[in-house]
Amino acid sequence: MPTSPWTPTARLRGLKPEWLNNPKVWRTEILAGLVVALALIPEAISFSIIAGVDPAVGLFASFTMAVVISVVGGRRAMISAATGAVALVIAPLNREYGLGHLIAAVILAGIIQIVLGSLGVAKLMRFVPRSVMVGFVNALAILIFMTQVPEMYDVPWAVYPLLVGGLALMVFFPRVTKAIPAPLVSIVVLTAITVAAGIAVPTVGDKGELPSSLPVPGLPDVPFTLDTLTTIAPYAFAMALVGLMESLMTAKLVDDITDTHSSKTRESIGQGIANIVTGLFGGMGGCAMIGQTMINVKVSGARTRLSTFLAGAFLMVLCIVFGPVVSDIPMAALVAVMVMVSFATFDWHSIAPKTLKRMPAGEVAVMAVTVVMVVATDNLAVGVVVGSVTAMIIFAKRVAHLARVSAVTDPDGTTVVYSVTGELFFASSNDLVGQFDYADDPDRIVIDLSAAHIWDASSVAALDAIETKYGQRGKTVEIIGLNDPSADLHGKLSGELTSH
Numbered sequence: 217m218p219t220s221p222w223t224p225t226a227r228l229r230g231l232k233p234e235w236l237n238n239p240k241v242w243r244t245e246i247l248a249g250l251v252v253a254l255a256l257i258p259e260a261i262s263f264s265i266i267a268g269v270d271p272a273v274g275l276f277a278s279f280t281m282a283v284v285i286s287v288v289g290g291r292r293a294m295i296s297a298a299t300g301a302v303a304l305v306i307a308p309l310n311r312e313y314g315l316g317h318l319i320a321a322v323i324l325a326g327i328i329q330i331v332l333g334s335l336g337v338a339k340l341m342r343f344v345p346r347s348v349m350v351g352f353v354n355a356l357a358i359l360i361f362m363t364q365v366p367e368m369y370d371v372p373w374a375v376y377p378l379l380v381g382g383l384a385l386m387v388f389f390p391r392v393t394k395a396i397p398a399p400l401v402s403i404v405v406l407t408a409i410t411v412a413a414g415i416a417v418p419t420v421g422d423k424g425e426l427p428s429s430l431p432v433p434g435l436p437d438v439p440f441t442l443d444t445l446t447t448i449a450p451y452a453f454a455m456a457l458v459g460l461m462e463s464l465m466t467a468k469l470v471d472d473i474t475d476t477h478s479s480k481t482r483e484s485i486g487q488g489i490a491n492i493v494t495g496l497f498g499g500m501g502g503c504a505m506i507g508q509t510m511i512n513v514k515v516s517g518a519r520t521r522l523s524t525f526l527a528g529a530f531l532m533v534l535c536i537v538f539g540p541v542v543s544d545i546p547m548a549a550l551v552a553v554m555v556m557v558s559f560a561t562f563d564w565h566s567i568a569p570k571t572l573k574r575m576p577a578g579e580v581a582v583m584a585v586t587v588v589m590v591v592a593t594d595n596l597a598v599g600v601v602v603g604s605v606t607a608m609i610i611f612a613k614r615v616a617h618l619a620r621v622s623a624v625t626d627p628d629g630t631t632v633v634y635s636v637t638g639e640l641f642f643a644s645s646n647d648l649v650g651q652f653d654y655a656d657d658p659d660r661i662v663i664d665l666s667a668a669h670i671w672d673a674s675s676v677a678a679l680d681a682i683e684t685k686y687g688q689r690g691k692t693v694e695i696i697g698l699n700d701p702s703a704d705l706h707g708k709l710s711g712e713l714t715s716h
Contacts (some may be wrong), residue, residue: 241520243395248516249526251400251553252295252508256282256531257542258550259508260298261423267303267500268310269318271424274298275535276431277499282528284490286521290482291467293474293518295508295527296490300363301458301595302502309451316437317448322501323436324445324452326491329460333484341464341480347579348603349472350566351586352465355599357562358591360507360554367418367551374415375548378406382552397516399553406549420550421543426535431497456488459503461597463487466504470513506596510557578610612643619644619668621651631660637667640675648678654685661686666697676709 256278264274278297285296310318368379385402410417438444467483491501512518512527534542565571572580585606590599619638626632634652638644652661663682670676683693698706 242522244517245520245522246526247397247400248512248518248523250530251397251403251516252512252523252527253530253534254400254403254542254545255508255511255550255553256295256297256505256527257426257534258420258423258547259505260531261420263298263300263303264424264500266300267307267318269315269500272427272431273315273498273500274303275427275531276497277494277502279528279532280431280494280497280499281490281502282524282531284493285486286525286528288482288486288489289521289524290479290484290486291470291504292476292478292521293509293513293523294463294467294470294483295505295512295524296463296487296503297505297508297528298500298502299459299462299505301462301597302455303500304595305455305458306451306500309448313447317444318500319436319495319498320438320444321448321452321455322499323492323495324448325455325459325501326488326493326495328453328456329488329491330485331488332456332460333481333486333488336481337460338464338480338484341468343608344465344468344600344604345582345607347582348586348600348607349465349468350563351583351603352590352596352600353469353561353563354566354583355587355590356506356596357558358587359594359596360510360561361558362591364551364554364558367547372417375417375546378410378415378417378546378548379552379555381409382406382549383556386552386556394517399511399515399556402552403545403549406552407545410546411544415546418547419543420545420547422547426539426543427532428536428539430532430536431499433496434498436495455501458595458597459487459491459501460484461600462506463504465596465600466506466509469506470509473513474519506561507554507557510561511553514560515553515557578607578614582607582610612641615639615641615644619648621648623653625658630658631662632657633662633664635664635667639671640665640668640678641671642674645672645675645678648675649681649685652682652685654689654691657686657691659691661691661693663693663695664697665695665702668697668702669699670702670705672705673709673713676706677713679706680710680713 257275260274260278261271264271267274275298281296281298285294289296306318306321309321368375382402385405386398389398389401409415410419463483464480467478467480471478487503494501508527512523516523566583582603586599586603588599589602590596593599615638619636619640622635622637624633624635636648640648663679670679679695686693695706
């Protein structure tokens with residue numbers, strides 16, 4: 217007898233993702249998670265050093281962030297872990313007040329992120345122009361490459377052939393088969409060569425000692441007083457903003473790569489939950505990791521939450537169970553992976569001469585400003601903010617010149633009609649007052665705004681100033697053609713903006 221569509225079994229089948237029945241997807245997600253976990257270890261240790269904490273603190277943060285966000289996050293396949301941006305924000309707090317205050321700040325940052333996410337801060341992403349997004353992508357590619365440069369400087373000569381070999385494997389191995397991620401093959405092969413041949417090169421173990429046990433939950437060791445709150449609040453707020461900015465920008469980037477949509481509000485709240493859990497487990501907090509996300513999505517082809525969950529789970533398994541083996545992985549193998557990621561991430565089409573010739577100069581300038589600010593400050597959030605503000609200024613300047621005024625005088629000479637066309641706001645309305653002939657116009661003036669729109673108080677004030685100037689000469693002004701929003705704004709503010 218056929219199963220009823222309303223039985224519990226049928227309902228559970230409907231909730232089950234389709235990819236669970238696809239062995240190929242399983243293989244892709246599992247191998248992608250393993251590659252990301254291997255790449256996370258040296259990064260987490262490096263960020264721990266930046267923050268001034270034990271390597272275990274960064275590794276625990278990467279583990280809890282990845283596992284929690286895989287469940288509560290809004291963007292599938294995106295990797296969240298300990299990051300350099302967060303480490304830079306909280307490092308001064310740790311230096312001055314210690315680990316307890318750092319962890320308390322992480323928990324508070326998570327709470328702030330949940331509040332901001334609930335208030336709809338993710339909707340602000342719509343104001344980030346495409347030119348800023350392109351600049352963001354190119355800047356992060358440059359930063360990923362720059363972070364690998366120290367690993368290629370003042371090292372044994374054997375590092376360089378290993379690096380070249382790793383890059384060659386990742387370029388040519390996919391031509392043989394794509395069943396196994398090329399980065400994983402590169403890491404395994406280079407590790408086997410260095411161990412078998414006894415080649416002395418920097419390894420993951422040289423970065424720091426790996427943890428030997430799972431983290432234990434607990435509250436931060438700080439006095440729960442108002443003084444503690446005022447101390448950690450500025451750091452927590454900065455961390456919350458930087459973390460959300462990087463996470464939302466990364467989520468938008470993954471949306472574009474995978475041609476899928478994600479909930480930015482859920483991602484914002486999910487980042488907050490993940491940071492709270494991370495803080496309770498003694499981690500340093502974090503946000504979306506752009507480099508590792510590119511490894512997962514663009515290089516390895518992962519598309520589901522499974523890869524994100526396994527990246528965190530494999531990270532702890534590799535550290536606790538296979539610590540000695542992981543410690544022998546040459547840094548050259550991981551550097552090769554990140555260099556390949558940086559080249560794959562960069563939008564080469566955006567700097568092609570053909571593209572630059574067709575793009576408006578303002579768009580190119582915004583992209584360049586974003587890249588320069590990110591690289592100069594080593595902070596993606598700063599670059600995005602400055603780039604977006606630059607884009608808004610250029611847009612306002614461009615739109616300001618679209619407001620036009622033309623005058624037609626009636627044959628009898630008693631009335632002049634001024635037709636205003638365009639968008640009236642603070643930039644365009646400043647020039648509006650000077651486009652009327654107050655002295656020579658007849659006694660009756662009609663201002664037709666049928667082809668215009670009033671956006672702000674500056675425009676209303678400009679219209680009031682025009683009426684005042686004509687009134688001082690004994691002339692009357694009639695404003696016609698206002699659309700409903702403009703008429704509503706004009707009605708509320710006209711005559712109320714000056715004391716005269």
